[in-house]
Structures are given as structure tokens and as C-alpha cells.
Amino acid sequence: MESGKAIQALAALAQKTRLDVFRLLVKHEPEGLPAGEIARRIGIAHNTLSAHLAGLTRAGLTNAQRHSRSIVYRADLAEIRHLAAFLAEDCCGGESAACKPVMADRAGFPAKVAADV
Template sequence: MENESAIAALGALAQNTRLDSFRLLLRHEPDGLAAGEIARRLDVPQNTMSAHLAILARAGLVRSERHSRSIVYRADLDGLRGLMLFLIKDCCAGNAELCAPLLAELAPCC
């Protein structure tokens, strides 16, 4: 991942509704949620939610798929993985023992 991509992803997440949307989609992997359902759960107007989801998609953090009349959104786990690896790439100057607590904290999630 390049700096520009990381900045776009971090910028997309640097807004309350988008961060809440992304975290909601992470909780609903692998099935995802329809855009209207995301808007309903977060109490956000649907047109506003669509704009937020578009920003997350352009940043490589969500993917969409049309299912009949609705669009289902899913967290893009490859995009998240790329961002996380970019952030910790040079962690602790290569001293694995210093990174161990961080990695141990991340490991139980999945």
C-alpha cells in the first residue's frame, strides 16, 4: 500500500458515521448488510448513507454487490488488511518482542 491509499482509507474512517458504518459491516461479515439496513441501524438518511458508503468504497474499505433491488455492502477485508499491514510494517524497528503484545491483541479477533 502506498501513502496516498493509506491516507484515503484513514481519511474515510475519520468521520463518525463512516467509522460506525465500517465497524457495523465488520460485525456482519461475511454476509454484509443492505444499504438501507445500515442507514436504519445508524439512524442516518438513506441518501446520506449512500454518500458515506461511496467514500468508503473509493477508499478500498467496502465492496458492494447488487441483489435484486438492493445493494449489499461488505467490509473489504483485503483493504483493511492492507491498511493494517501498512501501519505496522516497520513496527518497533524489527524487534519482534516489542510487537508481541500488539500482535497478541489482534490475534483473538478471528
């Protein structure tokens, strides 16, 4: 991952509503959630949500797919794995043996994300 892409992803998550939306979508993987349901659960207007989802999508953190009359949004877990790997790239001074215990813990990662980190 390039630094610019990482900065864009981190900037998108540096706003509370976008972070809340992203975390909600992670909880609902792999099915995702329709935009209306996201707005209801977060408690924001649909047009406000639309702007936040656009920011997350531009940053590569979410994707959308039309299902009948609604648009279902999903978190892009592969992109989060790339971001986590980028952030930990030189963990423990690049010594993979020293870093193994640190990365093996993967505290807080869901099993499907932790498998590839």
C-alpha cells in the same frame, strides 16, 4: 500499501458516521448488509448514507454487490489487513523477533482478521 492509499483509508474513517457504518459492516461479515438496513441501524437518511458509502468504497474499505432489488455492502477485510500491516510495518524498529509478542496479541482483531495480521 502506498502512503496515499493509507491516507485515503484513514481519512474515510476519520468521520464518525463513516466509522460507524464501517464498524457495523465489519460486525456483519461475511454476509454484509443491504443499504436500507444500514441506514435504519445507523439512523440516517438513505441519501446521506449513499454519500458515506461512496466515500468508503472510493477508499477501498467497502464493496457492494446487487442482490435482487437491493445493494448489499460488505467491509473489505483484506484492505484492513493491508492497512494494519502498513501501519505496523516498522514496528519495534523492524526487529521481527522483538515485534512478535506485540503482533501476537492482536488485541481487538476478530479472529478472521487477526490470522493474517
